[in-house]
Amino acid sequence: MRDQAEKLRSLAKSVKKTSQVYPNKLTKFTRVITVTSGKGGVGKTNFTVNLGLALTRLNKKVIVLDADLGLANVDVILGIMPQTNLGEVIKGKRELVEVITEGPGGLKIIAGGSGVQELANLENWQIERFISSLSQLDGNVDIILIDTGAGLTKNVLSFVLAADEIVVVTTPEPTAFTDAYAIIKVIAAKNERAKINLVVNRAQNILEGEQTAKKLVTVSKHFLKFELNNLGVIIDDQNVSSAVKKQKPFLLFYPNTIASRCINEIALTLTGLENQNKPSQGVQGFFSKIVKLLR
Numbered sequence: 001m002r003d004q005a006e007k008l009r010s011l012a013k014s015v016k017k018t019s020q021v022y023p024n025k026l027t028k029f030t031r032v033i034t035v036t037s038g039k040g041g042v043g044k045t046n047f048t049v050n051l052g053l054a055l056t057r058l059n060k061k062v063i064v065l066d067a068d069l070g071l072a073n074v075d076v077i078l079g080i081m082p083q084t085n086l087g088e089v090i091k092g093k094r095e096l097v098e099v100i101t102e103g104p105g106g107l108k109i110i111a112g113g114s115g116v117q118e119l120a121n122l123e124n125w126q127i128e129r130f131i132s133s134l135s136q137l138d139g140n141v142d143i144i145l146i147d148t149g150a151g152l153t154k155n156v157l158s159f160v161l162a163a164d165e166i167v168v169v170t171t172p173e174p175t176a177f178t179d180a181y182a183i184i185k186v187i188a189a190k191n192e193r194a195k196i197n198l199v200v201n202r203a204q205n206i207l208e209g210e211q212t213a214k215k216l217v218t219v220s221k222h223f224l225k226f227e228l229n230n231l232g233v234i235i236d237d238q239n240v241s242s243a244v245k246k247q248k249p250f251l252l253f254y255p256n257t258i259a260s261r262c263i264n265e266i267a268l269t270l271t272g273l274e275n276q277n278k279p280s281q282g283v284q285g286f287f288s289k290i291v292k293l294l295r
């Protein structure tokens with residue numbers, strides 16, 4: 001952990017130096033992707049964590065940010081115990097690199113803690129300090145995956161509207177489907193250019209998953225004039241629940257199970273969208289937007 005922090009610190013220093021010499025030539029922005037759903041319990045956290053692992057295997061540097069304030073359980077699924085959280089960076093008590101926990105499979109995790117709620121009540125100088133600390137990530141991290149809660153609270157909506165890309169997870173069940181449509185409707189009304197990707201989880205087979213996705217794509221196009229991107233289907237797989245009970249991510253514990261194969265495919269599709277969905281704001285831009293949205 002200490003070694004890791006040292007490495008990140010020196011990386012951050014070297015990036016700072018480069019951007020001082022070439023102030024307009026920041027190498028590359030981090031892609032910020034927020035995962036959400038209308039209904040709870042559809043598999044967001046499992047999807048986020050295992051997608052993070054699959055992307056790490058594709059040589060992407062990924063951080064998973066657990067921003068589900070009520071039911072934060074990225075750590076439970078990974079069987080880790082982060083000792084710190086983003087709130088401590090926001091309060092100026094810790095450096096950003098110090099709250100990054102090393103998870104299995106090279107995945108990095110940041111626990112949100114109560115940090116996000118605190119963002120709404122900070123003085124301007126505190127916000128500036130926090131935003132400037134985030135410069136350590138841009139250029140060093142390829143993708144930040146954010147796991148949120150379900151439903152449209154102000155916090156969740158802020159993470160959704162500030163992100164470069166959004167993933168809405170649903171299952172084929174009519175309740176989940178209807179709630180997914182409701183959340184898509186709100187996002188589309190607030191930002192007609194939002195990039196919403198759809199994932200149908202727990203499908204009995206590919207056909208059922210594809211049919212669910214097609215229905216949502218069609219109703220969104222027809223009633224909202226909004227184009228959804230169908231990112232992929234994940235099959236219902238009892239090894240998912242079995243891995244959760246063992247507190248091991250299924251992608252590592254059951255690498256060849258059907259759910260792992262589906263996640264690997266989605267990870268490939270997502271990296272394929274890299275050129276099409278170039279991030280334009282970076283992590284600093286993302287959090288600046290969040291602060292505005294929360295106020």
Ligand SMILES: Nc1ncnc2c1ncn2[C@@H]1O[C@H](COP(=O)(O)OP(=O)(O)O)[C@@H](O)[C@H]1O
Pocket residue numbers: 037040041042043044045046047201202234235236237238240241244259
């Ligand atoms: N593809 C799947 N196949 C079988 N069970 C799944 C699958 N995805 C999720 N689950 C089950 O759903 C439960 C809830 O998943 P979780 O990721 O915690 O949902 P959320 O974060 O949306 O509340 C998991 O503990 C697991 O038992």
Ligand SMILES: [Mg+2]
Pocket residue numbers: 044045046068071073148
């Ligand atoms: Mg969850």
